[in-house]
Amino acid sequence: MDADRAARSRAVEALAGLPCEPGVPKPDPILIADNVVRRFGGLTAVDVKHVEVQRGSITALIGPNGAGKTTFFNLLTGFDAPDEGSWTFNGRSLSGVAAHKVARAGMVRTFQLTKALSKLKVIDNMRLGATGQRGETFWRALLPGTWKQQEAEVTARAEDLLTRFKLIAKKDDFAGSLSGGQRKLLEMARALMVQPEMVMLDEPMAGVNPALTQSLLGHVKQLREDGMTVLFVEHDMDMVHDISDWIIVMGQGGVIAEGTPDKVMADPRVIDAYLGAHHDGAVKTVGGEEVDAGDLEESGGVTLIGAVDELSQDDVPSPPVSGDDDFRKEPA
Amino acid sequence: MLTAFLACLMLSFGLGATSAWAEGEALQGTLTNNGAPVAGVKIKASTQDGAPAGEDTSDEQGKWSIPVTGPGTYKVELDIASLPAGVGVTNNRPTLTPTVAEGQARNVLFPLGSAGGTTGDGQPGTKDSGGPSSFDRFADLLYSGIHFSLIIALAALGISLIFGTTGLTNFAHGEMVTLGGLLTFLFNVTIGMPLVLAGVISVVIGAALGYFQDRAFWGWLRKRRTNLVTTMIISIGLSLLVRYVYLYFFGGESRNYADYNAQAGVQYGPFLIAPKNLICDVIALVALAGVSFALVGTRLGKATRAVADNPALAAASGINVDRIIRLVWTIGGALAALSGVILGTFQGVGFGMGFQILLLIFAAVTLGGFGTAWGALLGSLVIGLFIQISTLWIPTELKSVGALAVLIVILLFRPQGILGRRARIG
Amino acid sequence: MNWSSIFSVSLEAIIGSTTIAYALAAIGLNVHFGYTGLLNFGQSAFLGVGAYGIAITVATFSQSLWLGVAIGLAAAVILALLLGIPTLRLRADYLAIVTIAAAEIIRLFYRATDLRKWTGASDGLQSFSQDFYDLNPFAGSKGIDLGLITFTDRELWILVVGWTLVLLSCLVVYLLMSSPWGRVLKAIREDEDAVRSLGKNVFSYKMQSLVLGGVIGALGGFVFALDRAAVQPDTYGTEFTFFAYTIVILGGAARVFGPVVGSMIFWVLLVFIDSTLSEASNNKVFPEWFMTTSQAGSVRYILVGLGLILLLIYRPQGIFGDKREVMLDGR
Numbered sequence A: 001m002d003a004d005r006a007a008r009s010r011a012v013e014a015l016a017g018l019p020c021e022p023g024v025p026k027p028d029p030i031l032i033a034d035n036v037v038r039r040f041g042g043l044t045a046v047d048v049k050h051v052e053v054q055r056g057s058i059t060a061l062i063g064p065n066g067a068g069k070t071t072f073f074n075l076l077t078g079f080d081a082p083d084e085g086s087w088t089f090n091g092r093s094l095s096g097v098a099a100h101k102v103a104r105a106g107m108v109r110t111f112q113l114t115k116a117l118s119k120l121k122v123i124d125n126m127r128l129g130a131t132g133q134r135g136e137t138f139w140r141a142l143l144p145g146t147w148k149q150q151e152a153e154v155t156a157r158a159e160d161l162l163t164r165f166k167l168i169a170k171k172d173d174f175a176g177s178l179s180g181g182q183r184k185l186l187e188m189a190r191a192l193m194v195q196p197e198m199v200m201l202d203e204p205m206a207g208v209n210p211a212l213t214q215s216l217l218g219h220v221k222q223l224r225e226d227g228m229t230v231l232f233v234e235h236d237m238d239m240v241h242d243i244s245d246w247i248i249v250m251g252q253g254g255v256i257a258e259g260t261p262d263k264v265m266a267d268p269r270v271i272d273a274y275l276g277a278h279h280d281g282a283v284k285t286v287g288g289e290e291v292d293a294g295d296l297e298e299s300g301g302v303t304l305i306g307a308v309d310e311l312s313q314d315d316v317p318s319p320p321v322s323g324d325d326d327f328r329k330e331p332a
Numbered sequence B: 001m002l003t004a005f006l007a008c009l010m011l012s013f014g015l016g017a018t019s020a021w022a023e024g025e026a027l028q029g030t031l032t033n034n035g036a037p038v039a040g041v042k043i044k045a046s047t048q049d050g051a052p053a054g055e056d057t058s059d060e061q062g063k064w065s066i067p068v069t070g071p072g073t074y075k076v077e078l079d080i081a082s083l084p085a086g087v088g089v090t091n092n093r094p095t096l097t098p099t100v101a102e103g104q105a106r107n108v109l110f111p112l113g114s115a116g117g118t119t120g121d122g123q124p125g126t127k128d129s130g131g132p133s134s135f136d137r138f139a140d141l142l143y144s145g146i147h148f149s150l151i152i153a154l155a156a157l158g159i160s161l162i163f164g165t166t167g168l169t170n171f172a173h174g175e176m177v178t179l180g181g182l183l184t185f186l187f188n189v190t191i192g193m194p195l196v197l198a199g200v201i202s203v204v205i206g207a208a209l210g211y212f213q214d215r216a217f218w219g220w221l222r223k224r225r226t227n228l229v230t231t232m233i234i235s236i237g238l239s240l241l242v243r244y245v246y247l248y249f250f251g252g253e254s255r256n257y258a259d260y261n262a263q264a265g266v267q268y269g270p271f272l273i274a275p276k277n278l279i280c281d282v283i284a285l286v287a288l289a290g291v292s293f294a295l296v297g298t299r300l301g302k303a304t305r306a307v308a309d310n311p312a313l314a315a316a317s318g319i320n321v322d323r324i325i326r327l328v329w330t331i332g333g334a335l336a337a338l339s340g341v342i343l344g345t346f347q348g349v350g351f352g353m354g355f356q357i358l359l360l361i362f363a364a365v366t367l368g369g370f371g372t373a374w375g376a377l378l379g380s381l382v383i384g385l386f387i388q389i390s391t392l393w394i395p396t397e398l399k400s401v402g403a404l405a406v407l408i409v410i411l412l413f414r415p416q417g418i419l420g421r422r423a424r425i426g
Numbered sequence C: 001m002n003w004s005s006i007f008s009v010s011l012e013a014i015i016g017s018t019t020i021a022y023a024l025a026a027i028g029l030n031v032h033f034g035y036t037g038l039l040n041f042g043q044s045a046f047l048g049v050g051a052y053g054i055a056i057t058v059a060t061f062s063q064s065l066w067l068g069v070a071i072g073l074a075a076a077v078i079l080a081l082l083l084g085i086p087t088l089r090l091r092a093d094y095l096a097i098v099t100i101a102a103a104e105i106i107r108l109f110y111r112a113t114d115l116r117k118w119t120g121a122s123d124g125l126q127s128f129s130q131d132f133y134d135l136n137p138f139a140g141s142k143g144i145d146l147g148l149i150t151f152t153d154r155e156l157w158i159l160v161v162g163w164t165l166v167l168l169s170c171l172v173v174y175l176l177m178s179s180p181w182g183r184v185l186k187a188i189r190e191d192e193d194a195v196r197s198l199g200k201n202v203f204s205y206k207m208q209s210l211v212l213g214g215v216i217g218a219l220g221g222f223v224f225a226l227d228r229a230a231v232q233p234d235t236y237g238t239e240f241t242f243f244a245y246t247i248v249i250l251g252g253a254a255r256v257f258g259p260v261v262g263s264m265i266f267w268v269l270l271v272f273i274d275s276t277l278s279e280a281s282n283n284k285v286f287p288e289w290f291m292t293t294s295q296a297g298s299v300r301y302i303l304v305g306l307g308l309i310l311l312l313i314y315r316p317q318g319i320f321g322d323k324r325e326v327m328l329d330g331r
């Protein structure tokens, strides 16, 4: 039992004495980001001056809806390009590196809106995660002999993980037939197939029922014990408090506070910026799994709300709003 | 239901139309230069063994017709010397060998254009006096570029609005354009109404058809939650279906409206423009400006933008999304029909006229960035001007190539189009 | 009405050379669209470069057929690369528009009078298939005569070569799609961002898919050109691609033999309807105002359009497909 908690105590110890202020240096950072800025038209979605993530810890990234957490994830993992800024992972600069190379470098992410590959079986979803597969090159794919054995190994590992995540019974079902919570589990398990050094989970618990949440929490803690670093976004403060070693708070694109869970939760700035209005716990798990309120606003909230507002006050001339001429629809 | 409706409409006018043309085997054609008829050009036909089969001179409307004795292959020669100064056959093929089928009045096409730019030596305007100067030619192309832009823009705005509110890339939009031209032809030529009235009625029918299309078909597909890729391929099927229904009833030839065919150009500053084209431009501009301002200034326009931004939230805030989408289809249908009416006065009416410009419309919309209204207008201007002005340097028959190539190159650097936003991830 | 000739041409269409050419086009398209989810609307261009690759090499430059085949295949690869580099990063519908545009550009070039020297412009090229038929082991034999169905020695040769190509292509597709490589392709069809997040180079896989499907398409172009012993630019227009889509969907997208079966059914039906109508209008079965011979020609397109719509609405998985595996049904 004690050995099971070793990583936790190590992380807690390493972070214990640090001052609780934005951008504080960590003793053994795995990820360091500097001056990362991303603007959408007039809106600065992310403007992070300096942030470090301690190796082997569980770090929570919290902040109100639209604070820029997902955008920050997108930038770090190469899914979006920043306007400025640089960051290193394991001492290697990853700015401007393509998303798939980021994953291969050992930093794997999941998505806020789960991306289960619905028309693939659960087991194929898992197998896909394995890296360095010989059968994934064109010419060797034509010769089953060259990859059959590796495939068997990959399958064994996949089944292992599925057993751990209690999905083994669903192994041969299409991923599309899974429930929302099961998809979250599958996505996490699939990310682990990559054997990353660091996992970045975007709201892994959203839409997952309380019973399952406990087991998910267990999995996340286990990742730390397995030597991985975890950075995750979550709105449920109890849960964040429960499992994280360190909390980074984002607000309006920037890091507004950092610290150990106890200190951050007591920080008046955080309560103001984040917990203030909803202190009674209303923030827990905003919205459902597929469409949450945050996402509704995100797709160009400014224009939309502007337009909707204008409808109710007929003769007031409309103020010029950004993206006024925009008819684009988000591809779902 | 759409097909049936069209079928009834066109049954009558297919008949009316063919009877206006020669009976028995014949070679015929219409000579036009930039939309204006070219009269007094000598055309000679001979059989394959070289025996003369007849000759004709093009009339005031540019028409010529040579009755021949029976089906077979004929040699048709256009006497270049009889062309007006500065006009040439743009593909450098004044002699053609068409085959006439039994009972067919075979159309023979000699594409005419300013003689300078098409010799392939890339040296426009190196002509002796008498021909148009290179400046005149440029002015000519500049104007026809703008004119063409407006035609494209009318259709592009509709596609863009429909895409914005429903996510559908509608490949059957070209057929809505064609419909405008065909209906006008029906009312104007077959029934004999004045062109203006015929055009107005066509636009009204186009709007109604847009409305019913969504009500009966696209809206139904949306309710069934048919995915967008599927719906897009369905629109391709629809385009194929409707286009060949047109062909079935209208036939393969390109024909002209009864009015304003032989309108002479009037000099406006450096531009020589047929007044009908100018009037069309004004109408198109008014329509485009009207729709644009409605989008910005009216309640419905704002609701439309709200739907485009986020249908779920718009619905949640009490906007009737289906009604807005239906409105958008109605406007799209009307604009497309108007585009077809104008295109018909410019280059004649044919069953494939809309499909032929569909790619250019898409190019315009894509260039500007899908779903952005101003983008569609800007893209149309770029495409229209590019197409016309590029003929200073490249052969006319390749002018669309240039425009489509520009599209590909721009997407290489700006995958979201000139004014488009990037999609969001995660 | 000559029913026996109608039936015999329809039956011949089960294995005829047009069926083969379209089957190959559709197998390639199935790799693009069915497995990878790439909306390639320029498949006709791949057949076109294959066909013109042979025709120009042999007819214009009097080189050997084999060089023509090599050039045709190389041209398909190059076309895939040229098409892929700007478009594979684009959203699905942009890809559709750009590929259709590219196919039209290529067709316009074949037509261009300035290039008549090489391409024959709108008349196309002929007399390049001699080398191919010189190899015919059945030459001089009576061919096949099964009463209703007859194939000359010449046809027999193209059928043997064509079906060999079809089966080989199916084998390759089968092997690939049951391998991890195929798994990546299918995953890209579902959600390419997810695949990217797992460390796969999505762009490279899409490119490989585009090249593979394009090369298979070019094989179809060879069959088409050699069978007709002529190439003409307008054969390779957008309708060609739309037919191929209908075939893929008819047979069931993402099925190995789907395109083959689809092509057979498609052409049997089409040839049957086509020849019945043209017989009927030649024999004045229909009154003149109802349908003339030239009108009968447009009916096939009307039916294909209608068929495509109905299939997609009521049976998006095609005749043999499994609804759960096809990308076309509800979201």
Ligand SMILES: Nc1ncnc2c1ncn2[C@@H]1O[C@H](COP(=O)(O)OP(=O)(O)OP(=O)(O)O)[C@@H](O)[C@H]1O
Pocket: A040, A043, A045, A063, A064, A065, A066, A067, A068, A069, A070, A071, A072, A112, A293, A294, A295, A297, A298, A299, A300, A301, B421, B422, B423, B424, B425
């Ligand atoms: N592609 C985009 N185009 C325009 N604006 C965007 C885009 N993506 C994000 N934004 C804006 O950037 C801001 C930050 O969004 P982000 O998704 O990062 O928030 P978040 O912190 O993840 O919120 P939540 O907790 O609701 O998930 C929002 O205001 C959003 O509207």
Ligand SMILES: [Mg+2]
Pocket: A069, A070, A071, A112, A294
């Ligand atoms: Mg988020």
